Amino acid sequence: xxxxxxxxxxxxxxxxxxxxxxxxxxxxxxxxxxxxxxxxxxxxxxxxxxxxxxxxxxxxxxxxxxxxxxxxxxxxxxxxxxxxxxxxxxxxxxxxxxxxxxxxxxxxxxxxxxxxxxxxxxxxxxxxxxxxxxxxxxxxxxxxxxxxxxxxxxxxxxxxxxxxxxxxxxxxxxxxxxxxxxxxxxxxxxxxxxxxxxxxxxxxxxxxxxxxxxxxxxxxxxxxxxxxxxxxxxxxxxxxxxxxxxxxxxxxxxxxxxxxxxxxxxxxxxxxxxxxxxxxxxxxxxxxxxxxxxxxxxxxxxxxxxxxxxxxxxxxxxxxxxxxxxxxxxxxxxxxxxxxxxxxxxxxxxxxxxxxxxxxxxxxxxxxxxxxxxxxxxxxxxxxxxxxxxxxxxxxxxxxxxxxxxxxxxxxxxxxxxxxxxxxxxxxxxxxxxxxxxxxxxxxxxxxxxxxxxxxxxxxxxxxxxxxxxxxxxxxxxxxxxxxxxxxxxxxxxxxxxxxxxxxxxxxxxxxxxxxxxxxxxxxxxxxxxxxxxxxxxxxxxxxxxxxxxx
Amino acid sequence: xxxxxxxxxxxxxxxxxxxxxxxxxxxxxxxxxxxxxxxxxxxxxxxxxxxxxxxxxxxxxxxxxxxxxxxxxxxxxxxxxxxxxxxxxxxxxxxxxxxxxxxxxxxxxxxxxxxxxxxxxxxxxxxxxxxxxxxxxxxxxxxxxxxxxxxxxxxxxxxxxxxxxxxxxxxxxxxxxxxxxxxxxxxxxxxxxxxxxxxxxxxxxxxxxxxxxxxxxxxxxxxxxxxxxxxxxxxxxxxxxxxxxxxxxxxxxxxxxxxxxxxxxxxxxxxxxxxxxxx
Numbered sequence: 001x002x003x004x005x006x007x008x009x010x011x012x013x014x015x016x017x018x019x020x021x022x023x024x025x026x027x028x029x030x031x032x033x034x035x036x037x038x039x040x041x042x043x044x045x046x047x048x049x050x051x052x053x054x055x056x057x058x059x060x061x062x063x064x065x066x067x068x069x070x071x072x073x074x075x076x077x078x079x080x081x082x083x084x085x086x087x088x089x090x091x092x093x094x095x096x097x098x099x100x101x102x103x104x105x106x107x108x109x110x111x112x113x114x115x116x117x118x119x120x121x122x123x124x125x126x127x128x129x130x131x132x133x134x135x136x137x138x139x140x141x142x143x144x145x146x147x148x149x150x151x152x153x154x155x156x157x158x159x160x161x162x163x164x165x166x167x168x169x170x171x172x173x174x175x176x177x178x179x180x181x182x183x184x185x186x187x188x189x190x191x192x193x194x195x196x197x198x199x200x201x202x203x204x205x206x207x208x209x210x211x212x213x214x215x216x217x218x219x220x221x222x223x224x225x226x227x228x229x230x231x232x233x234x235x236x237x238x239x240x241x242x243x244x245x246x247x248x249x250x251x252x253x254x255x256x257x258x259x260x261x262x263x264x265x266x267x268x269x270x271x272x273x274x275x276x277x278x279x280x281x282x283x284x285x286x287x288x289x290x291x292x293x294x295x296x297x298x299x300x301x302x303x304x305x306x307x308x309x310x311x312x313x314x315x316x317x318x319x320x321x322x323x324x325x326x327x328x329x330x331x332x333x334x335x336x337x338x339x340x341x342x343x344x345x346x347x348x349x350x351x352x353x354x355x356x357x358x359x360x361x362x363x364x365x366x367x368x369x370x371x372x373x374x375x376x377x378x379x380x381x382x383x384x385x386x387x388x389x390x391x392x393x394x395x396x397x398x399x400x401x402x403x404x405x406x407x408x409x410x411x412x413x414x415x416x417x418x419x420x421x422x423x424x425x426x427x428x429x430x431x432x433x434x435x436x437x438x439x440x441x442x443x444x445x446x447x448x449x450x451x452x453x454x455x456x457x458x459x460x461x462x463x464x465x466x467x468x469x470x471x472x473x474x475x476x477x478x479x480x481x482x483x484x485x486x487x488x489x490x491x492x493x494x495x496x497x498x499x500x501x502x503x504x505x506x507x508x509x510x511x512x513x514x515x516x517x518x519x520x521x522x523x524x525x526x527x528x529x530x531x532x533x534x535x536x537x538x539x540x541x542x543x544x545x546x547x548x549x550x551x
Numbered sequence: 552x553x554x555x556x557x558x559x560x561x562x563x564x565x566x567x568x569x570x571x572x573x574x575x576x577x578x579x580x581x582x583x584x585x586x587x588x589x590x591x592x593x594x595x596x597x598x599x600x601x602x603x604x605x606x607x608x609x610x611x612x613x614x615x616x617x618x619x620x621x622x623x624x625x626x627x628x629x630x631x632x633x634x635x636x637x638x639x640x641x642x643x644x645x646x647x648x649x650x651x652x653x654x655x656x657x658x659x660x661x662x663x664x665x666x667x668x669x670x671x672x673x674x675x676x677x678x679x680x681x682x683x684x685x686x687x688x689x690x691x692x693x694x695x696x697x698x699x700x701x702x703x704x705x706x707x708x709x710x711x712x713x714x715x716x717x718x719x720x721x722x723x724x725x726x727x728x729x730x731x732x733x734x735x736x737x738x739x740x741x742x743x744x745x746x747x748x749x750x751x752x753x754x755x756x757x758x759x760x761x762x763x764x765x766x767x768x769x770x771x772x773x774x775x776x777x778x779x780x781x782x783x784x785x786x787x788x789x790x791x792x793x794x795x796x797x798x799x800x801x802x803x804x805x806x807x808x809x810x811x812x813x814x815x816x817x818x819x820x821x822x823x824x825x826x827x828x829x830x
Contacts, residue, residue, distance in 0.1 A: 186830065200823060200826050202816070204632070205632065205812055224829065228822070228826050231810075235624070235627075236653050239621065239624065239654075240653070243621040243628065243654075244625070244627050244631065245628060247597070247628025247632065248628040248629065248631055248812075250614075250629055251629050251633035251636070252632070252633070253631075253632035253812050253813050255628070273621075365826060368823070370819045397595055398592040398593050399592055399613065400552050401552060404608075404616070405615035406607075407615075407617055410616075416607075
């Protein structure tokens with residue numbers, strides 16, 4: 001039996017609060033113990049254009065939004081025309097009858113909103129009035145939501161919500177029946193989960209220059225940092241961001257930076273500095289479509305190759321990409337632990353689709369890793385002491401022992417050297433560290449997720465994992481999904497066992513970067529590729545057809 | 552860490568280089584700072600890349616030998632991480648006024664509590680003498696064999712306009728005077744910049760010119776526009792000393808008050824407790 005999915009789309013102009021309306025609806029459904037996936041689609045502008053938010057909810061686990069809606073609320077004409085084809089056979093189109101002449105249920109939203117100072121922004125509030133009415137609920141329930149979610153200009157929001165509710169109630173009351181789910185969970189965005197995971201692992205300072213889609217993490221810390229012990233700083237550019245983070249790590253502060261492709265390009269000299277000086281900094285790289293400025297507010301997985309090879313020279317890099325919002329919480333903390341354990345830079349690679357979508361999650365704080373570096377107890381401190389593992393214990397200022405970190409090739413004391421033997425020694429030390437890291441991953445870390453069983457074997461990574469899981473579920477297709485969480489070092493020891501299976505690779509780029517990686521690292525060839533590179537996440541219905549064809 | 556900051560590293564600057572003067576002045580300044588209660592272990596240093604940067608290996612203080620143009624960003628991160636420490640960035644004129652000029656302007660703008668010592672020799676010496684942001688028009692180097700076609704930048708007037716709260720010019724040939732300036736700069740709470748006139752014996756030997764033109768400035772200007780005027784005096788006489796000093800709130804205190812992220816770190820239990828409350 002197919003799971004019961006209810007999908008709600010609200011569309012309007014930028015500034016009308018459609019994104020907020022989507023989040024409010026997601027929280028509302030989550031309150032009913034339902035599972036939720038919510039996705040925002042918006043162009044790069046502040047007022048006007050076309051924004052929409054999709055919320056799909058089910059009593060069972062759900063990993064993606066659907067573009068087939070049971071309820072569409074169109075605040076403007078463009079939204080009506082774009083989304084009328086997204087309405088399900090038995091679905092409902094509710095539109096702003098002051099702006100649109102169409103089929104469905106018209107409600108005069110704008111003539112009501114005109115009565116308020118922020119007439120445009122308030123229109124998004126109508127979404128929740130419509131949902132509450134459709135479910136046959138009452139104004140008390142509506143007030144509860146408004147007080148929680150729309151507390152700014154509360155009086156206006158309440159009055160407006162009531163007025164829309166009264167009109168809607170005559171036309172759509174009780175049209176909808178949504179069962180309660182099993183377990184009450186919170187709905188969190190990927191960015192919030194990443195922020196919380198970092199904080200839980202001991203993050204002290206987050207540095208970032210605004211760049212979509214990584215900015216919500218900066219906003220998260222700017223708004224909530226004080227409550228959870230994290231300082232956030234917005235320096236003049238990404239170069240300052242990365243170098244300040246390195247400076248902070250030298251004092252023992254756990255530091256992290258966030259950016260997207262273009263900003264990450266600017267950080268690469270600092271990334272290499274972190275590699276050479278063995279300085280732990282976590283880089284959050286939220287992907288969007290490139291090249292160059294590309295399509296700023298949409299999604300892609302085309303920076304995988306860049307994330308695997310940033311910075312000049314050879315040094316250990318750790319790159320991992322979470323396959324769900326829940327996983328992004330744990331993985332951020334795990335990466336923070338790893339980069340401090342192995343004193344090298346790490347990348348949390350993700351996408352707009354994960355960072356800016358929301359999903360119901362269950363967070364177990366006891367499972368979170370805590371970044372705790374190995375500290376020196378010696379009274380003859382050497383910053384780059386040669387050890388078996390390649391890891392030199394750390395010491396932080398203030399200290400009467402000399403602590404010298406260096407971007408130049410250096411000796412064990414951290415003093416610049418050009419001596420041939422010293423150069424080789426230090427290369428071997430960093431190489432040893434890489435070997436230790438691989439050993440550690442093999443023994444202690446879950447590097448690959450495997451879901452389901454059967455043929456074919458579907459390889460994917462990052463947020464596309466969610467699309468694949470939902471597509472298989474939708475199409476009732478049996479397959480084995482293999483998601484490498486770690487991409488550098490690449491877990492060949494886990495992946496190689498699938499070498500002779502029938503393989504499909506699903507990813508959001510045009511050249512097949514994961515496919516290339518599988519070939520380079522594991523000799524996996526002759527695969528079937530499913531690629532999408534239009535900035536939009538996969539739609540599970542379309543993807544399930546493609547996966548069915550690949551069977 | 553030795554008390555006199557000495558290192559047993561071979562010094563590879565050209566004999567007679569202005570960098571020796573800066574090294575000696577800095578060591579003297581650290582000694583004076585010790586008498587004012589600032590212990591060596593509470594100072595962190597960083598440097599960029601170029602002849603100046605070698606000072607990192609020659610001074611027995613803790614820190615990070617950074618990359619070209621970034622030592623000013625590095626020390627700002629150090630200060631944010633642990634504001635109880637005094638931080639000093641060494642930079643060349645290529646570092647501070649070329650590659651890393653944005654960090655200088657913004658450090659001044661936000662009044663980061665850091666000290667920047669610029670070894671300003673008016674040339675890219677370690678890369679064999681190309682023109683730099685402060686090279687005079689007509690300065691000949693391998694990348695401009697017929698002479699520099701650009702006008703030099705005046706970094707101090709630029710930084711005064713950007714909001715710098717301590718602005719000084721020093722001369723590598725006046726070691727005691729320079730060490731006094733460095734001491735004051737490190738003690739100053741806020742962004743301190745010392746532009747040090749530094750002769751490069753091989754590519755831009757300015758000893759004679761600076762010996763003749765430099766003139767000690769006894770009192771910092773009271774007003775910003777007077778300080779800007781002083782900073783622009785470079786022809787007949789060059790005033791050296793503190794040109795401007797004012798009191799402003801420092802960045803780290805504007806950011807998080809009297810907190811110290813490293814010292815006040817929560818342990819795992821308390822951090823998770825806070826997150827639980829937040830959720």
